[in-house]
Amino acid sequence: MAIEGSSSETREKRIRLGMVGGGSGAFIGAVHRMAARLDDHFELVAGALSSTPEKAKASGAELGLDPARSYSDFKEMAIREAKLKNGIEAVAIVTPNHVHYEAAREFLKRGIHVICDKPLTSTLSDARKLKKLADESDALFVLTHNYTGYPMVRQAREMIANGDIGAVRLVQMEYPQDWLTENIEQSGQKQAAWRTDPSKSGAGGSTGDIGTHAYNLGAFVSGLDLEELAADLDSFVEGRALDDNAHVMMRFKAKDGQRAKGMLWCSQVAPGHENGLMVRVYGTQGGLEWTQKDPNYLWYTPFGEPKRLITRGGAGSGPASARVSRIPSGHPEGYLEGFATIYTEAARAIYARRKGVAVDPAVIYPTIDDGMKGMVFVDACVQSSKRNGAWVKV
Amino acid sequence: MAIEGSSSETREKRIRLGMVGGGSGAFIGAVHRMAARLDDHFELVAGALSSTPEKAKASGAELGLDPARSYSDFKEMAIREAKLKNGIEAVAIVTPNHVHYEAAREFLKRGIHVICDKPLTSTLSDARKLKKLADESDALFVLTHNYTGYPMVRQAREMIANGDIGAVRLVQMEYPQDWLTENIEQSGQKQAAWRTDPSKSGAGGSTGDIGTHAYNLGAFVSGLDLEELAADLDSFVEGRALDDNAHVMMRFKAKDGQRAKGMLWCSQVAPGHENGLMVRVYGTQGGLEWTQKDPNYLWYTPFGEPKRLITRGGAGSGPASARVSRIPSGHPEGYLEGFATIYTEAARAIYARRKGVAVDPAVIYPTIDDGMKGMVFVDACVQSSKRNGAWVKV
Amino acid sequence: MAIEGSSSETREKRIRLGMVGGGSGAFIGAVHRMAARLDDHFELVAGALSSTPEKAKASGAELGLDPARSYSDFKEMAIREAKLKNGIEAVAIVTPNHVHYEAAREFLKRGIHVICDKPLTSTLSDARKLKKLADESDALFVLTHNYTGYPMVRQAREMIANGDIGAVRLVQMEYPQDWLTENIEQSGQKQAAWRTDPSKSGAGGSTGDIGTHAYNLGAFVSGLDLEELAADLDSFVEGRALDDNAHVMMRFKAKDGQRAKGMLWCSQVAPGHENGLMVRVYGTQGGLEWTQKDPNYLWYTPFGEPKRLITRGGAGSGPASARVSRIPSGHPEGYLEGFATIYTEAARAIYARRKGVAVDPAVIYPTIDDGMKGMVFVDACVQSSKRNGAWVKV
């Protein structure tokens, strides 16, 4: 229960935030705004909410933005806000994937921190350019792999790092959904349309949209680095240009002499699954299981003992989950809280920058490097599948 | 997905909010603030966060309040804010129970809307006085029986009202916890200390703290009115002045010719339960089950058909849950979101008052009358138990 | 994995078994036969399977009985089998309740062991007479409260006896079903017809049929004796003569200075429940939960530690469950196996009688005394309900 800006931490002045994308009707823009607001570290003061001027203007008005700071062009916003005395300190980029690179570039090069939706970009080449820019910039780059903000995901990571399951041998990841079981992209569903369009989404369909989440989560929790993968991608729905199902076998780099393997399944055509993200990790001395549907639970089996149900804030949960929890055990936290944690961790890093001090090492958020790994993962999946499932090094 | 102030509804100017109680370290104060913030309808601008001047001041500073509007006395706050041009429009009262009445009185009589934590007051006599005041005041009185804000609780209520389970015969409620299994109130746990002290908590222990929630939920979902109850209360922990376990049998008023009965169990000494609030309702044509641990699920069995799992935002869920949902299905919403819904519903009612128009009938929040019912329930439990479980009319 | 007659125990000659009731189409007769067969301790050699001679004959032929030992009258069977050199040693009584007493009498007084379905009889007066007979007889009387045969029920009992949850404070029992939600007894459903007929079933409907099971289970697991109860019975279905729902509050006799209370809910009108038998026991140091739907699991929470899932045969399970298990962990055992355990425990007692040695104290089966307790429970429920829920001593 340490997360609210108003409680255990010194109160800082709110961070002035801008947003690119996220105009009326966009799902993920509203999510970012609620996430930014929950712990009270950010104040939305500017936006390029749409590239259509009228829509940008209307959306800005809806959100109560000063009309002078409601832009229809993100570059213009970057230029002008950088010059303002109280211009934005950070920007949230919540556009479709193909816009991420260009938008991020404009802010990074002006020293404005970037909080960017995943996947990093739509192409690997854009990703590499963005990585270079981010590495050279003084500004922070935060990628909203939001599932890493769930307290029990942090708990799992901490337990594995502590050796509670011994050396990791297996990481089994899955993220099945069912919303693309039928060809809704051709009947005008907007979310489906851009996600199945290679020019907007990139080379990966399910792999890019949700496979990256599953892979990021497996790597985050296990602490392992992927070495190579073999993938079999498919587009089950007639006429779909991008994969809607992927089967992936993985080999991780050995750690402390223990080699590890994994499987990943992501699908958008698995009826009965809304967002069935799950990660299961097995080691020489125990196993852990977590699923996004019931995010306040972590199943832990020390080998040879009964399975235990560790709950958020409950007995057996440790400091890593406590520092990203807001309320006592037995009161479920959900998706927005996990998402808000990414924003709050970003805020802590930004506060440290303001003061010119080092960021508390306990602060964790997904970085440009995590984003690059996701892009490389998607690329490797696509390459492997084209070569009939050959192993591809990452 | 209709709840964010910025989306489907016309943007209103944020409501100026004050808070009584909720200084540093108080759990429920922080919850109220996050709930008020999530959907962006409120702005905290004043507070009497503690009755200890130094603590009030420090807490106000932590929250970034204007020092001039950080009070150590709620009456002073009521008087001064009522005179300010941009004084608070609403106040959140988050003190221990015995302060509710006096605090609410000062604001109600000055036309400031009150959002009050439950139970209503610590005594039935205070409750009756408060009811009179609230009825006479132009200001709104909102009680944060927050569990009624969960989307699937709304869904259950809607389905029962629609006749999906036929005429209701049975309402089984329970709210077991385990945190008072041992005598922690005597070892300085602050939350435990006031909750087990009759002078602060009132006549009911578990009945007041959690039994009222379970009863409120059963009544809310079923649409039934309690007629009489028989209760057997106990204080299992040596030296505890208030009940820590209650067994209650209930008879509801017949509705459409169908009589209905129920049971309620609340306990603070049931190891293994964090907040095991559950309500199950059975009718002539089906049954419904909901539990707070997994709040995005509602189990529905049309009699003679397979059990169905209705999920928040998923197939089978209707408009009553959709209007209090923020994100698509498969992404869990939790306790804070449900709590925020009470604030947002209150905001909608306050906006209507601002404009002098009628409140949309879809808006639902717990009222002074729900609070009275809870007080009467606690009183009846205590009376019945004293009379060895005799039936007591309510 | 110690139960099969062929494994760890010395092989004994099979016990010659007769059966009263259980002709074609009877559900519970077939269950008793499978239960008797599973562990190979019994051999069915005679039967009075029906009181209708033709049906008795046909049913005997179907089961491969020697026609000379297929009777239409249980008294005749008792008389003749008692005289045969290899006559039956034990008889299974699987008739409707009102026949139990007279049938059992004929066998008990001839020294033939009785394995009788529950509840004990249809009237308390019959039960008292039967108790007297059983106490005076050299033959064993075994009541098939089959749920006590589930390994994890034995596990729970053992853990409580071992003090794993400290002193017991609460026993919460429930047994909801939905099959009598509508008036199927008047449309010719045979199982429903006799169970809702006071002349065949006795004074209790749901209380007798399933409430006795729940109460027996609560007492078996907790090791507590009931002192008094307050009940509110109802017949929700128009025209039904017996209760189809019961709400019961209970007070147990103090044990080791700790008083304990409980609730029991049984219902035949709760849509969504097939056989929702569940028992939850809470003590000063922990809690246990078991449900018949998932009988291979026992949930155990040592107070202040994470909840643990103990599985049949898995880590944390002890000798009491192991001795009534047949197969390794991870392979579910079900209802028939639990039922078979009652038969196998009976066989062990009968083997000891054959040899004139004492029965191994580890052997547990429900006795005439458990049956009496069930009858007293039903009677007390009915009496209490008639007196508007007054407490009735048992």
Place this chain on the structure above:
Amino acid sequence: MAIEGSSSETREKRIRLGMVGGGSGAFIGAVHRMAARLDDHFELVAGALSSTPEKAKASGAELGLDPARSYSDFKEMAIREAKLKNGIEAVAIVTPNHVHYEAAREFLKRGIHVICDKPLTSTLSDARKLKKLADESDALFVLTHNYTGYPMVRQAREMIANGDIGAVRLVQMEYPQDWLTENIEQSGQKQAAWRTDPSKSGAGGSTGDIGTHAYNLGAFVSGLDLEELAADLDSFVEGRALDDNAHVMMRFKAKDGQRAKGMLWCSQVAPGHENGLMVRVYGTQGGLEWTQKDPNYLWYTPFGEPKRLITRGGAGSGPASARVSRIPSGHPEGYLEGFATIYTEAARAIYARRKGVAVDPAVIYPTIDDGMKGMVFVDACVQSSKRNGAWVKV
């Protein structure tokens, strides 16, 4: 509720059964005996229970076999029983894998029906020879892929065949266990020792022991034929000669124009899993999920509708599960019941043979062809893994 020999079917004379293997202490031998006994279609009359004469003799005595029919050599048993007037009609082979072929051969060539444990043999070459023999023999060959006997597995197969989920796209199978997480084979655990010994178990470790079950189940339920697979096998435990974990990607033959894919994970080193066999099948119009831990449940989602829980014997379950069920819904059936169903289905086929009539097409049991498929699967896994996960046609 149609399965007991004594109920809806004409009573047949019990089938005389012999057993090879299954002496004292063997787990699977006792399982086969209980399975054979439950529905009363078999009578165990002869055995070659061990190849050690003393042990064979002692085991026979324990089981009450006529000493003259307790053999220490299966070939001798086959020869002599084939000559007896009332010699065995069928034999159960429950030895380690490498004995299956030779034992089965002796009985098949003498016209004695064989009920054989899985996998079929220890080598593919033995399997081919056995297949030839079985095809030429008049006797039946039944393989105890027992999981196909679970009622809800039959239900799933029936629903898919009926088109309830449309055309199948995905079959996801897994069978994780944890019992070989450590090197118990070297510390004398007998079950572990032969299962990890290539000379007794064959080329596959986890693939042969449990992977075959998972694959058989996926094929059984989906009705699909495997076309090719790519596998990555591992022996995580130091010094283990056979695989203890396998990741497999699969492509099935197109059916009705719809191609399908799958994944299979089997593991013996996944702490927290006892017997986590699970199969999930997704089609163009719905999805189904079944797990062995909770075998009486089948989860069914018609695309676009709420998930439904179909229970054994409950609403929504059909004739295919009803004909292999013994007791009403709400009373769990378990592993032994499913196993017994294989025996009972075999009995029905043997009865038909006795009478020279065709077997009822509703009768289903795993055959030599299913056994061959399992052997080919293991071989393909091993070959693919040796070739670094190349696709191997089956």
